[in-house]
Amino acid sequence: RKEVEQDPGPFNVPEGATVAFNCTYSNSASQSFFWYRQDCRKEPKLLMSVYSSGNEDGRFTAQLNRASQYISLLIRDSKLSDSATYLCVVGPGTGNQFYFGTGTSLTVIP
Amino acid sequence: ETGVTQSPTHLIKTRGQQVTLRCSSQSGHNTVSWYQQALGQGPQFIFQYYREEENGRGNFPPRFSGLQFPNYSSELNVNALELDDSALYLCASSSLEEHEAFFGQGTRLTVV
Numbered sequence: 001r002k003e004v005e006q007d008p009g010p011f012n013v014p015e016g017a018t019v020a021f022n023c024t025y026s027n028s029a030s031q032s033f034f035w036y037r038q039d040c041r042k043e044p045k046l047l048m049s050v051y052s053s054g055n056e057d058g059r060f061t062a063q064l065n066r067a068s069q070y071i072s073l074l075i076r077d078s079k080l081s082d083s084a085t086y087l088c089v090v091g092p093g094t095g096n097q098f099y100f101g102t103g104t105s106l107t108v109i110p
Numbered sequence: 111e112t113g114v115t116q117s118p119t120h121l122i123k124t125r126g127q128q129v130t131l132r133c134s135s136q137s138g139h140n141t142v143s144w145y146q147q148a149l150g151q152g153p154q155f156i157f158q159y160y161r162e163e164e165n166g167r168g169n170f171p172p173r174f175s176g177l178q179f180p181n182y183s184s185e186l187n188v189n190a191l192e193l194d195d196s197a198l199y200l201c202a203s204s205s206l207e208e209h210e211a212f213f214g215q216g217t218r219l220t221v222v
Contacts, residue, residue, distance in 0.1 A: 004152070034210065043200055043213040044153065087152055097143065097166055098202075098211060100152030 001026050006088050006101035014109050017078045021104045023071040023088030032091035033064055035073045037084045038103060044087055047073075078108045113137060114203045116214035123191050123221050131186040131217045133201030141165070142184040143211065144176060145200040153200055159184055191221045 006023045013019050025033075033050035048055065050062040050071055061074040071088055088101040113136040123129050135142050141160045145153035155168035159178035173189040188195060198218050202211035 041198075041218075043216050046210055046212065049210065097155035097158060097168060099155070100145075102150070102152045 002101075003027060003099035004088055004090050004101040006104050008102055008104060010105040010107060012107045012109055013078055015078055015080060017108075018074065018076045019078055019106065020075075021073045021086055021088070021106075023073075023101055025069050025071070025088075025090040025099070027090070027092075027099075028066075028069060030069075030090045030092060032098075033062075033071050034089040034091075034098075035060075035062055035071075036087040036089055036100075038087055039084050044100075047086070075106075078106075080108050080110060083107045114201060114212055114214035116199075116201050116217050118217060119215065120218045121220070123219065125191055125193060125221055127191050127221075128187065128189045129191060129219060131188075131199050131201075131219070133184045133186070133203075133214055135182045135184070135201075135203035136212055139203040139205050139212075140182050141204045142178055142182065143202040143204070144184070144186045145202065146170070146195075147198040147200060147216075148194075149197075156186065188219075193221050195219065196221045 035047040036044040037047045038044040050064045054063045059076045063072045085103040087103045091098040115134045117132045143158040144156040147153040156170050157167040158165045162178045175187045178184045198216045200216045201214045204211040
């Protein structure tokens with residue numbers, strides 16, 4: 001079983017739509033959780049960390065459910081510039097390796 | 111910009127050759143991790159270096175090796191290149207005290 005599983009998509013949504021991505025992880029001892037964004041042929045860039053209490057950054061909301069080992073990312077009012085691959089990332093805590101999902105592809109259509 | 115730089119940005123090698131990739135970590139970060147990202151996949155952890163010592167290794171063969179220098183920059187060496195080694199190689203800079211990792215722009219390696 002993979003450490004982190006994501007629906008690869010693709011998700012094609014119109015501008016202004018709300019879209020949600022989900023991710024599950026297998027290691028219940030995981031301590032750190034992130035969403036990264038990766039544009040085509042570029043490096044991943046940190047979008048936001050994910051906390052148990054949930055966190056919001058503008059149009060982006062991330063949620064963590066430790067009991068279900070489930071992470072989500074909600075994007076409201078999608079913009080064309082949101083088109084990218086979104087990577088779910090899980091880590092053991094301080095230091096050491098992160099486990100990446102395969103990424104979910106999003107295309108926002110005019 | 112993250113302050114993490116990798117060189118070269120692109121590289122073409124033939125099967126059986128050896129390659130060295132380089133990474134300069136972000137100022138204040140003492141930990142460098144290397145990842146391999148094949149086309150259509152998420153990054154896969156190769157290994158991590160902390161204060162010049164290997165601090166964890168993923169499921170990669172011994173022909174993948176690394177170094178970290180006193181200034182925390184790092185090298186990834188791959189011997190006896192195989193076609194399947196063609197990928198984007200990413201270096202991530204972090205500190206053990208912080209959870210977030212910041213990536214360089216990657217080195218795209220093509221083995222022919």
